[in-house]
Amino acid sequence: MNQNKIWQGNWTFILAAAGSAVGLGNIWKFPYMAGTNGGSAFVLIYFLCILLIGLPVMMAETYLGRYGRKSPINSIKKVVTDFNLSFYWKILGWLGAIAGLMILSYYSVFAGIAAAYIFNFMPSNEVDPVYYSLNYFSEFVGSPMKMIFWHTLFLGITCFIVGKGVIDGIGKTINFLMPTLFLLIILLCIYSSFTGDFLRAFNFLFDADFSKISTSVIIAAMGQAFFTLSIGMGAIMAYGAYMPEDQPIAKTIPVIIILDTSVALFAGLTIFPIVFSNPILSVSSGPGLLFETLPIAFSSLPYGSIFSSIFFILISIAAVSSSVSLIEPFTAWVEEQQIFTRKLGVIILGLFAWILGLGSIFSFNIWKEIFIFGFDFLSLMDFLTNNIMLPFGGLAICLLVGWVLEKEKMKKDLKMNSGFYNFFIICLKYVAPISIGTIFLSYFFS
Ligand code: PFF
Numbered sequence: 001m002n003q004n005k006i007w008q009g010n011w012t013f014i015l016a017a018a019g020s021a022v023g024l025g026n027i028w029k030f031p032y033m034a035g036t037n038g039g040s041a042f043v044l045i046y047f048l049c050i051l052l053i054g055l056p057v058m059m060a061e062t063y064l065g066r067y068g069r070k071s072p073i074n075s076i077k078k079v080v081t082d083f084n085l086s087f088y089w090k091i092l093g094w095l096g097a098i099a100g101l102m103i104l105s106y107y108s109v110f111a112g113i114a115a116a117y118i119f120n121f122m123p124s125n126e127v128d129p130v131y132y133s134l135n136y137f138s139e140f141v142g143s144p145m146k147m148i149f150w151h152t153l154f155l156g157i158t159c160f161i162v163g164k165g166v167i168d169g170i171g172k173t174i175n176f177l178m179p180t181l182f183l184l185i186i187l188l189c190i191y192s193s194f195t196g197d198f199l200r201a202f203n204f205l206f207d208a209d210f211s212k213i214s215t216s217v218i219i220a221a222m223g224q225a226f227f228t229l230s231i232g233m234g235a236i237m238a239y240g241a242y243m244p245e246d247q248p249i250a251k252t253i254p255v256i257i258i259l260d261t262s263v264a265l266f267a268g269l270t271i272f273p274i275v276f277s278n279p280i281l282s283v284s285s286g287p288g289l290l291f292e293t294l295p296i297a298f299s300s301l302p303y304g305s306i307f308s309s310i311f312f313i314l315i316s317i318a319a320v321s322s323s324v325s326l327i328e329p330f331t332a333w334v335e336e337q338q339i340f341t342r343k344l345g346v347i348i349l350g351l352f353a354w355i356l357g358l359g360s361i362f363s364f365n366i367w368k369e370i371f372i373f374g375f376d377f378l379s380l381m382d383f384l385t386n387n388i389m390l391p392f393g394g395l396a397i398c399l400l401v402g403w404v405l406e407k408e409k410m411k412k413d414l415k416m417n418s419g420f421y422n423f424f425i426i427c428l429k430y431v432a433p434i435s436i437g438t439i440f441l442s443y444f445f446s
Helices: 011-021 024-036 040-068 072-082 086-119 129-142 144-163 164-195 198-206 216-228 235-240 249-278 287-299 303-338 342-364 378-403 406-416 418-445
Strands: none
Touching: 011 164, 011 235, 011 249, 011 303, 024 040, 024 086, 024 198, 024 216, 024 249, 024 287, 024 303, 040 072, 040 198, 040 235, 040 249, 040 378, 040 406, 040 418, 072 086, 072 235, 072 303, 072 378, 072 406, 086 129, 086 144, 086 235, 086 287, 086 303, 086 342, 086 378, 129 144, 129 198, 129 287, 144 164, 144 303, 144 342, 164 249, 164 303, 198 249, 216 249, 216 418, 235 303, 249 287, 249 406, 249 418, 287 303, 303 342, 342 378, 378 418, 406 418
């Protein structure tokens, strides 16, 4: 890898990885998952998953990327060759690249809806905001053409940025988008704490209801930890390949995790005060929370339509900075193998994601009644990626780095003190694999 392909300064990696991590998962999924799964009981388990699984896996993934200095598929291949491992380990790189395209396919559908909602202005004299909002959403998702338009636009922007390259495309865009994102979330949080019911939102998020903890809540918290940190599929590995050699991984990854978790908490403290400002509304899960409930709530607040647009701009920014990292691992491989140029490669891969995304679009309308193993198409993609492929990828990364890589060199490269290093290795070798394994087994016995 030549020196032109290293992030400039330590902050670009931090912002790029935080850009990947902060996305729909934080602003939309985390608040409703916390709200419907026992408030702070869920938050506590989620924090544990982040600390004991997320942190070590993210550090390990970054390390693997920097070790290989190539696309995740080829970085894993290098580890396999260097350590004389079985050919089957190579599946890890491929699984991640494929999971990235699968996630991108439905991610782009939701991001497209969010982008469209920037322009959803409810008339100020609307007499029935509830009807207006529900009707607007059901008409929107009932129209495959509208959804395809926004899905295409969002994927097009993603591919355009990635096509320009990692340093000039992703790096430069992220350097501008992430500070904007942080500013917007703080602005919105201030707005909602002044106009909404902040106290009730706070209690809702942080009042513990331990009776709600069950295996499925633990599974959900772990799936969310993987999804929100973008780990287990090579996105962070792909970015790690461009990390400066002397950047201390052990100090960098906690910063990213703190940024990601703060945005999730801020998002909860933005959305729920607004929802609770309206006594007729309750917390809904799924797309309903963002696209039905919130617009109703915004409609009765001062400057509601402006802040509603700002909110959807925020979501769109968060989504773009994540979506680029979903397609980057595969694109990097296509470019490295010189199968196509980067630009042509990303167009072809984008086309795959686009076609797969049609399935998710149709599960809102013409395939509404079609179920595969009890899931509609969109939920099946979501389940396969978040609950199977990412944790499986994470498990393989733990085993590879925890049990196979040379420890002395790693300790030096990671620049950790002994206490942190021991914690890292114990988590990678035992805590994370046993937790992920147990949760996997529980699928089959529950
Ligand atoms: N972390 C992103 C979010 O929270 O929305 C989603 C994501 C991006 C998952 C990139 C996986 C990934 F590789």
